[in-house]
Amino acid sequence: MKKFTLTLILALLCVVTAGCDKDKVDVDVQKLGDNLTQKIKFEDQLTQIDEDIAKDIYEINFEKVKATAFIGSGATSEELVIFEAESKDKAKQILTLAKKHIEEQKQDYESYNPKEIKKLDNAIVIQKDKYVIICVTEDVSVEKIINNSLK
Amino acid sequence: MNNYTLKNRNQKTKIIFYVLFTIIIVMLSVLFLKKNLKSDAKPVPSKEASSIKTTSPLTTKQETSKSQTTSSSNNYKKMLTVPKSDEVDNSYFDDAIFIGDSRTEGLMLYTGLNNATFYTHKGLMVNTAFTSPAINLNGKKVSVMDAVKNNKKFSKAYIMLGINELGWASPNLYIEKYSLIVDTIKATNPNAKIYVQSLIPVTKSKSSSSKVFNNENINKFNNYLYDMCKEKQVYYLNISEALAEKNGCIPEESAYDGIHLKKPYCEKWLEYIKTHTVQN
Structure with missing residues (x-):
């Protein structure tokens, strides 16, 4: 009886832990974007841009990608962009494109406005499940804010 | 008798x-x-x-x-200076190209005009338009003018360049290179309407604090552009008319750094373009 109970408890534990995907995230990208622009400090005034333009900028040409993007005025490199892909694998592809975008921004700003290079060097480019978040800012608590918002 | x-x-x-x-x-x-x-x-x-x-x-x-x-x-x-006309809708720009620097990037980003083709790049100048690999074309980076030459389908070209050249020692060189841009567009598509947009002024605070980015320089450059348009027989779009206040400066609240327009003013800019077209 004891052995049976123990086995049953272990089996239940296995089932429970298997069902729990710690990395699983499910958010509304627009609400997340609105939330983050309120909490993260930006030097520039960020403005939301069209989803399709955001995808063009990041050269994302596959389907079923949602985007919420806030871009600075052009005087700075500041931005906050959130992509939601169809799957984790697609998000991984977006992550690669996002890193490429940041590198290109560094090349552009090197001659255009070198003051921005520090922000771009510290840019947040992360993947959480099927989401990719890019943030360029001077705010040092940006990573903590983003992680807290995704819990 | x-x-x-x-x-x-x-x-x-x-x-x-x-x-x-x-x-x-x-x-x-x-x-x-x-x-x-x-x-x-x-x-x-x-x-x-x-x-x-x-x-x-x-x-x-x-x-x-x-x-x-x-x-x-x-x-x-x-x-020559395009007068007011009936407003066109956004579909008018389906076959339009926009060549410009970061200010024109703002026009693209903030007005949602995603049906037009934008050949823009931060810091773009009349000389780097020919040399700097800035536009993604079939997976490869090419210069703005190479991208233009590759596009045979446009019927309108809008250009705004010059804010980054205000500090040049030779305005003649600026006009020489700008003229080359106009000639290249004409050679690519002889029937395209070419609109040379005046440089948008900066704010009063920017103008009074900068030796380069000030409205005195901008006005000089706009005069050079006007004369070039007359010589080249292309159209001059007086964008300043839409955005400048009576003192010739754009409002302080219109631009974050005195130069780059915020969304509402990019929208005013587009509104001006849509109400100043040459139909025939």
């Missing part, structure tokens, strides 16, 4: 009648011709006027083409 006297009298009356009739006909013809001459846009010098008057309706081919050239040249002069 004898018959002879009566006959004479009748003849005299007839002669007087015919003369009066002829005078009236001639006067009416003169009036009619004067009215037609007045409807031409440009006042015709008297020498030409007399030649037009005396020319028969079946003019020579040379005279016809000369009058057509004069007429189209007159029409261009009327439209």
Whole structure:
């Protein structure tokens, strides 16, 4: 009886832990974007841009990608962009494109406005499940804010 | 009164009648011709006027083409600084290209005009438009003008370049390179309408604090652009009209750093473009 109970408890534990995907995230990208622009400090005034333009900028040409993007005025490199892909694998592809975008921004700003290079060097480019978040800012608590918002 | 006297009298009356009739006909013809001459846009010098008057309706081919050239040249002069027109909708820009620097990038980002083709790059200048690999074309980075040359489908080209060149020692070089951009567009698509946009002013605070980015320099550059447009027979879009206040500066609240326009002012800019087009 004891052995049976123990086995049953272990089996239940296995089932429970298997069902729990710690990395699983499910958010509304627009609400997340609105939330983050309120909490993260930006030097520039960020403005939301069209989803399709955001995808063009990041050269994302596959389907079923949602985007919420806030871009600075052009005087700075500041931005906050959130992509939601169809799957984790697609998000991984977006992550690669996002890193490429940041590198290109560094090349552009090197001659255009070198003051921005520090922000771009510290840019947040992360993947959480099927989401990719890019943030360029001077705010040092940006990573903590983003992680807290995704819990 | 004898018959002879009566006959004479009748003849005299007839002669007087015919003369009066002829005078009236001639006067009416003169009036009619004067009215037609007045409807031409440009006042015709008297020498030409007399030649037009005396020319028969079946003019020579040379005279016809000369009058057509004069007429189209007159029409261009009327439209050099594009006047206000009926507003077009965004679909008008389906076959439009925009060439510019970070300010034009703002126009693209903030107005949602995603049906037009934007060849823009931060810091773009009239010389780097030919040399700097800035535009993604089939997976490869090419210069703005190479991208333009590769595009045969546009029918309107809007250009705004110059804010990054304000500090150049030689405005002649600026116009020389700008002219090359215009020539390249013409060679790529001879029928495209080319709109050279005036440089948008900066804010008062920016203008008074910068030796380079100030409205005195911007006004000088705009004069150079206007003269270039006249020479090249392309259109000049006076964007400043839409955005500047009476003091010639853009409002302080319109630009974060005094230069780069915020969304509402990019929208005003687009509004101006949509209400200043050359239809024919």
